[in-house]
Amino acid sequence: MLDFSPDELTAVRLSLRVALVAVAASLPLAIATAWLLARRRFPGVALLEGLVHLPLTLPPVVTGYLLLRLFGHNGVVGAFLERHLGLVFAFRWTGAALAAAVMGFPLLVRAIRLAIEQVDRRLEEAAATLGAAPPLVFATVTLPLAASGIVSGAVLAFARSMGEFGATITFVSNIPGETQTLATAIYLFTQVPGGDAAALRLAGLSIALSVAALVLSEWLDRRGRRKVTGR
Amino acid sequence: MTLAVTVTHRFGDFALDASFASPGGLTALFGASGAGKTSLLRIVAGLVRPASGRVEVDGTVLLDTARRLCLPAHRRGVGYVFQEPRLLPHLSVRHNLGYGRWFSRRGGDPGEFGRVVELLDIGRLLERRPAALSGGEAQRVAIGRALLARPRLLLMDEPLASIDEPRKAEIIPYIERLRDGSRVPIVYVSHALDEIVRLATTLVVLEHGRVAAAGDLATVLGRVDLPILARRADAGVVLDVEVAAHEPRWQLTVLRCQAGLLHVPAIEAAAGSRRRIWVRARDVSLALSAPADSSILNQLPAQVVRLAASDGASVDVQLDCSGATLLARVTRLSAERLALRPGLAVQALVKGIAFERAE
Numbered sequence: 001m002l003d004f005s006p007d008e009l010t011a012v013r014l015s016l017r018v019a020l021v022a023v024a025a026s027l028p029l030a031i032a033t034a035w036l037l038a039r040r041r042f043p044g045v046a047l048l049e050g051l052v053h054l055p056l057t058l059p060p061v062v063t064g065y066l067l068l069r070l071f072g073h074n075g076v077v078g079a080f081l082e083r084h085l086g087l088v089f090a091f092r093w094t095g096a097a098l099a100a101a102v103m104g105f106p107l108l109v110r111a112i113r114l115a116i117e118q119v120d121r122r123l124e125e126a127a128a129t130l131g132a133a134p135p136l137v138f139a140t141v142t143l144p145l146a147a148s149g150i151v152s153g154a155v156l157a158f159a160r161s162m163g164e165f166g167a168t169i170t171f172v173s174n175i176p177g178e179t180q181t182l183a184t185a186i187y188l189f190t191q192v193p194g195g196d197a198a199a200l201r202l203a204g205l206s207i208a209l210s211v212a213a214l215v216l217s218e219w220l221d222r223r224g225r226r227k228v229t230g231r
Numbered sequence: 232m233t234l235a236v237t238v239t240h241r242f243g244d245f246a247l248d249a250s251f252a253s254p255g256g257l258t259a260l261f262g263a264s265g266a267g268k269t270s271l272l273r274i275v276a277g278l279v280r281p282a283s284g285r286v287e288v289d290g291t292v293l294l295d296t297a298r299r300l301c302l303p304a305h306r307r308g309v310g311y312v313f314q315e316p317r318l319l320p321h322l323s324v325r326h327n328l329g330y331g332r333w334f335s336r337r338g339g340d341p342g343e344f345g346r347v348v349e350l351l352d353i354g355r356l357l358e359r360r361p362a363a364l365s366g367g368e369a370q371r372v373a374i375g376r377a378l379l380a381r382p383r384l385l386l387m388d389e390p391l392a393s394i395d396e397p398r399k400a401e402i403i404p405y406i407e408r409l410r411d412g413s414r415v416p417i418v419y420v421s422h423a424l425d426e427i428v429r430l431a432t433t434l435v436v437l438e439h440g441r442v443a444a445a446g447d448l449a450t451v452l453g454r455v456d457l458p459i460l461a462r463r464a465d466a467g468v469v470l471d472v473e474v475a476a477h478e479p480r481w482q483l484t485v486l487r488c489q490a491g492l493l494h495v496p497a498i499e500a501a502a503g504s505r506r507r508i509w510v511r512a513r514d515v516s517l518a519l520s521a522p523a524d525s526s527i528l529n530q531l532p533a534q535v536v537r538l539a540a541s542d543g544a545s546v547d548v549q550l551d552c553s554g555a556t557l558l559a560r561v562t563r564l565s566a567e568r569l570a571l572r573p574g575l576a577v578q579a580l581v582k583g584i585a586f587e588r589a590e
Contacts, residue, residue: 122317128304129276129311130380131334137305140330144321 008198010177011185012205018093018181019161022100023108023154030105030157031150034112035138056106060166067099067171095172096179100161108157115149115224116142148224152217159213163206182206232416234258234384238274238284247271247281247440255416256432257406259448261424263459267440268420272386275418276311277304288384288416305334310382310415312390316369318361324372325357331380344379350412351375351405367398371405378413385409387419391426399426406430424460428452428469428509436460453556455539455549466547467511468556474500490552494528495584512547512558514583519569521578529581533557537573538566550579557581 004012033052037045055063071078071089081087089095119142127137143150165183172179174188186202189195232255240247247267251258260268273279275286277293280301286294293307294300310331318327328344348354351371361369370390377385387406391399407430410417421427427434427448434451436444438459444451452460453468460466475487477497484500486493486508493508500506521530533550541547546566550557557579561571571577 120317122313122315123319125278125304126311126313126317127319127330128278129307129309130331130376131305131308132330133303133305133334136334141319 004201005198007176008185008202011180011182011202014093014096014177014180015162015182018096018100018164019158021094021097022104022161023158025097026101026105026108026157027150027154030108030153031112031143034109034116035142037109038113038116052109053106055103055167060103060164061170063102064099064167064170067095067102067167071095071098071171089172091172091175091179093172093178096164096168096181097161099167099171100164103164103167104157104160107160108153111153111156112146112150115146115153118149118225119145146224148220152220152224155213155217155220159210159217162209162213232256232414233287233289234416234418235285235287236271236275238271238281238286240270240274240279240281240284242270245270245440247274249437249440249442251435251442251445253416253418253433253435257410257417257419257430258433258435259427259431260418260420260435260437261422261427261459262437262443263422266437268422268437269388270440271437272311272388272418272420275384276309276386277302277307278311291383308381308383310377310380310385312370312374312377312385312387314389314392316361316364316366316373318364318369318372318376320361322361323357324353324359324361324364327361327372328353328357328376328379331376334380343381347375347378350408365398366394367401370394371402374405374409378409378415382415385415385417387417389420389422391421391423403429424463424465428467429507449556453549453558455537455547455558464513465511466558466560467509467514468558470508470510470555472506472508474498474502474504474506476502489555490533490557491531493531493581493584509585510557510581511583511585512560514581515550515557515559516580516582517548517559517561517565517569517571518578518580519575522580525580527580527582529584531557531579531581533577533579535571535573535575535577538571550577552579 037049069075073079073082073090078089087094089098124137124141127141132140163183165187168179168181169184174180174184182202186199186206189199189202233253234255235252237250238247245267247270249267249271260271262268270279274281274284281296283296284294285292285297292300293302293309319330322330351374353368353371353375356364356368356372364372374390391402394402403426410430419430431448433446434448435442436451436457436459444454444457449469454460470488470490472486472488472493475485475492477484482497483494484497486495531552533552536549536551539547541563544562545560546563548559548561548566548571550559559579
């Protein structure tokens, strides 16, 4: 049951890499966005919020299609990045990571925003009266106190990225060894005769990873709340 | 060591329109809750930007809306001890104390950390987390943290409000040492008169967002036209006195002050040392002539300055005792029988005296 074929192992490894890169690359932007939404009042806040949450409600196939139009070889952004940075997304694992990052972004921002909102603003005020400029207040008070929540959100987004399917398959297709992730591989195995055993194996692995991520995320969250209240 | 604050600002339907100056020392902001004390502190600290105003400490202008100058909180060098300690929960006491020092640009003094730790008696707490501290300990650490940031001005917003009575008694001496030992002017918000009598050198009374009175503590406390002071059960004045002599035979000590000589039960203080005493209005009675057959030792010639408006049972009378202000609380009936009026010469009979602090 648990003897994975080389192709299956490749898909698992690729999924891990895609999910890791997706979360790591989107984390700074997610922290900045979450901080804006949690701490700043500015015109257009509703627009930003809507934009961030759009991938949650949009059909994933639409997100994938939009990514293809924007980041494909002939897309505005894709062509620019390819010419100037040599960065190619279309039909590459990097594209899968981009799709996973976009789809996981709302989850990530939401978790981080909640973590930042839980940080007592009165502590930030106290830090300011002690001479800390706003970026230093963020780095020495807000960030450390929100750290557990941020990591917990990142773990969730990582699990979400592992299972990304619709946007990925639309944007970068399902190329073994390049863009075939756990989810797209399972889909493929369900479409071919005799693929049931492999699909079941990968599905089992998928479930195990998701449960582990949820447990880890919950544990981190609790630990974080203990740290903020100091108990 | 001077401080000048002028501020106008609106919070919803509450208007703050306050102005005061202080020669330094400990300036108490006194007033009922909602009088605007905390708002005023937050503006001085730079946590709130007022509609208009000016804040100057020792010749350094921190805020001047007329010149479009408003330093952000982190560049004001104004220490703030909040009602609650607000220690950073993820840092040890040592790192909390060091937090402000880290940003201070005004030259470090390596011995200062040890001195402040000793002053506040927090040496054995250094490696603890804030969650493991009692309320009094945490507030002492908060005071130390504010001091170690080397502020040019220290704001204290009811630092004892969240602390029970025995702990208060524990912290007050530290604040006294702070006032007397450091050159940092302090603005201290409180609505506890006993704290103010003990700690303040200058008193600013706030009422509904306006300054009702400001000046030297003894002068302001002696005014009967300030409802917030006059109607209190513990209304009274402070007098700075010198220990004149001890009378061991009677177990009495004689104090000399501007108002005259006062006898009190023997205290342990060297002749010539200075003390501050608190004479409550309810402990002072009045007579038209010096009664020769009274058991009351302390009789001071005085002149009535004014009577507080009153329609209750008692009335507060402001007295001038050879230049010092005293308050007497007598019944309205007595006031009428004695025909008390401004300018009348009377005898103030002082029944009780409380000691507030050593000078």
